[in-house]
Amino acid sequence: MNIGILGLGLIGGSLGLDLRSQGHHVIGVSRRESTCQRAIALGCVDTASVDMTLLKATEVVFICTPLALIIPTFEELITHLPSTTVVTDVGSVKAPIVEALSPIWENFIGGHPMAGTTENGIEAAMRNLFFQKPYVLTPLATTPLEAITVVEKIVQQLGATLYYCSPQEHDSAVSSISHLPVMVSASLIAACLSENPNTLQLAQKLASSGFRDTSRVGGGNPELGVMMARYNRSCLLRSLLQYRHNLDEFINLIDLEDWATLEEKLQLNQQVRPKFID
Amino acid sequence: MNIGILGLGLIGGSLGLDLRSQGHHVIGVSRRESTCQRAIALGCVDTASVDMTLLKATEVVFICTPLALIIPTFEELITHLPSTTVVTDVGSVKAPIVEALSPIWENFIGGHPMAGTTENGIEAAMRNLFFQKPYVLTPLATTPLEAITVVEKIVQQLGATLYYCSPQEHDSAVSSISHLPVMVSASLIAACLSENPNTLQLAQKLASSGFRDTSRVGGGNPELGVMMARYNRSCLLRSLLQYRHNLDEFINLIDLEDWATLEEKLQLNQQVRPKFID
Numbered sequence: 001m002n003i004g005i006l007g008l009g010l011i012g013g014s015l016g017l018d019l020r021s022q023g024h025h026v027i028g029v030s031r032r033e034s035t036c037q038r039a040i041a042l043g044c045v046d047t048a049s050v051d052m053t054l055l056k057a058t059e060v061v062f063i064c065t066p067l068a069l070i071i072p073t074f075e076e077l078i079t080h081l082p083s084t085t086v087v088t089d090v091g092s093v094k095a096p097i098v099e100a101l102s103p104i105w106e107n108f109i110g111g112h113p114m115a116g117t118t119e120n121g122i123e124a125a126m127r128n129l130f131f132q133k134p135y136v137l138t139p140l141a142t143t144p145l146e147a148i149t150v151v152e153k154i155v156q157q158l159g160a161t162l163y164y165c166s167p168q169e170h171d172s173a174v175s176s177i178s179h180l181p182v183m184v185s186a187s188l189i190a191a192c193l194s195e196n197p198n199t200l201q202l203a204q205k206l207a208s209s210g211f212r213d214t215s216r217v218g219g220g221n222p223e224l225g226v227m228m229a230r231y232n233r234s235c236l237l238r239s240l241l242q243y244r245h246n247l248d249e250f251i252n253l254i255d256l257e258d259w260a261t262l263e264e265k266l267q268l269n270q271q272v273r274p275k276f277i278d
Numbered sequence: 279m280n281i282g283i284l285g286l287g288l289i290g291g292s293l294g295l296d297l298r299s300q301g302h303h304v305i306g307v308s309r310r311e312s313t314c315q316r317a318i319a320l321g322c323v324d325t326a327s328v329d330m331t332l333l334k335a336t337e338v339v340f341i342c343t344p345l346a347l348i349i350p351t352f353e354e355l356i357t358h359l360p361s362t363t364v365v366t367d368v369g370s371v372k373a374p375i376v377e378a379l380s381p382i383w384e385n386f387i388g389g390h391p392m393a394g395t396t397e398n399g400i401e402a403a404m405r406n407l408f409f410q411k412p413y414v415l416t417p418l419a420t421t422p423l424e425a426i427t428v429v430e431k432i433v434q435q436l437g438a439t440l441y442y443c444s445p446q447e448h449d450s451a452v453s454s455i456s457h458l459p460v461m462v463s464a465s466l467i468a469a470c471l472s473e474n475p476n477t478l479q480l481a482q483k484l485a486s487s488g489f490r491d492t493s494r495v496g497g498g499n500p501e502l503g504v505m506m507a508r509y510n511r512s513c514l515l516r517s518l519l520q521y522r523h524n525l526d527e528f529i530n531l532i533d534l535e536d537w538a539t540l541e542e543k544l545q546l547n548q549q550v551r552p553k554f555i556d
Binding site: 114133134136161163165169170172173174176177178180181182183184185186187188189190191192193194195198199202203204205206207208210211212213214215216217218219220221222223225226229230233236237239240241242243244245246247248249250251254255257259262263265266267268269270272273275276277 | 392411412414439441443447448450451452454455456458459460461462463464465466467468469470471472473476477480481482483484485486488489490491492493494495496497498499500501503504507508511514515517518519520521522523524525526527528529532533535537540541543544545546547548550551553554555
């Protein structure tokens with residue numbers, strides 16, 4: 001199969017490595033010529049170019065650009081494609097993308113592979129990045145079955161665990177377990193920075209694994225944090241207000257010295273957490 | 279030196295292993311005979327008993343019981359000790375303990391080794407648990423210099439990194455970087471559980487490393503969480519109110535779509551976090 005990858009970063013590059021190893025012919029497009037050359041040298045693509053017209057001979061195109069570029073890139077891309085080409089994206093928010101793209105391209109299906117590393121860019125591309133990781137597809141009732149099947153087969157070949165849901169269900173779920181933790185964790189770092197200078201200095205020396213883990217995603221890539229908030233704003237605001245309500249309950253229990261109820265809540269947490277992480 | 283360890287769990291047992299390897303004679307006391315036998319068998323102590331009078335021949339006693347038992351244990355212990363014996367504890371909150379014990383025992387100095395594993399109990403005891411970990415001592419102006427020096431030397435022999443501060447400074451610092459993260463993380467799990475059943479089910483399937491790390495300490499030992507809140511209540515409430523203020527700032531920026539300020543705050547977080555974890 002001729003498969004196009006538009007955007008040659010960690011996700012696009014890793015996808016190319018796996019697809020080529022399965023015998024597909026992979027055509028890459030990047031905004032930068034130097035990235036095209038690296039992608040070829042690393043074996044991520046068979047050919048690559050800064051020219052999107054190269055993708056006109058593909059049966060499927062994966063859009064793997066940063067979130068903010070998916071819609072404008074797609075609008076340019078489809079001027080070069082036959083209407084039979086199936087297009088999918090890998091953006092971490094689905095409703096705004098699906099709402100914008102579905103009306104203008106029948107054979108579009110939203111996707112989100114939930115895989116990554118701390119590194120970015122084509123140099124970080126690796127084989128089996130998606131193996132046993134969730135990969136969500138968000139077809140609509142109007143999405144042609146053939147388009148779904150084509151993408152589904154490719155995802156299965158990657159060894160990913162496939163989930164289907166609506167774009168809204170996807171965005172609610174990732175809001176609570178992916179985007180909310182970033183803001184919760186970011187607020188923790190900000191709160192510690194608000195301590196008086198002496199306490200802050202001592203706290204920095206005494207901080208250990210509890211602080212390290214709880215603050216990790218809040219001290220991560222700022223652009224990514226803003227992008228999540230921007231594109232999943234309404235879901236994230238709902239998650240944050242729910243979170244503030246739960247936080248207030250904990251504050252209230254401690255204020256009232258209701259240790260029995262506090263212990264019950266912490267016991268429930270200990271019981272349910274494995275359901276999220278196993 | 280004859281050193282007593284009262285309370286033979288992870289901390290007491292690990293302390294015993296290190297002290298014996300340095301040639302000290304270690305006498306253990308536990309409430310349970312079976313724990314005494316295991317402590318001897320594991321090499322954590324030279325002798326052990328459920329009888330506190332065994333400690334009367336020691337020069338230093340480490341109280342390594344759970345936080346709630348430190349004060350009552352101490353009150354019983356000192357009826358058996360000569361006034362020259364130096365007593366220290368390993369509790370994770372210092373002001374209430376130091377305030378209770380300093381007036382009744384001149385040679386008392388509060389301590390807090392900031393080391394641990396996910397396992398508890400004598401079976402989890404290990405060598406070098408304290409090596410290169412922070413160990414805080416909280417002497418008062420009235421604490422005899424000889425008492426401080428005796429404990430200081432032992433802590434240095436453990437290879438721990440020694441810090442001195444007041445009990446209140448200790449409690450403020452651990453509130454922000456150790457106790458606050460527990461409640462922040464606990465509220466995250468509680469918020470996810472408040473999702474509607476369909477979203478919750480999908481969220482559990484899609485949760486990955488971001489959720490895993492941010493929820494870790496909030497899904498930990500419930501008794502320990504309650505103990506922190508109970509003994510460090512006023513510091514923790516102050517930390518929680520500061521945290522809620524910072525959380526509200528993030529909510530407000532997202533609500534106002536002020537992406538430039540949000541990015542600035544996340545950039546600051548990314549810059550400062552290494553100061554806590556390096």
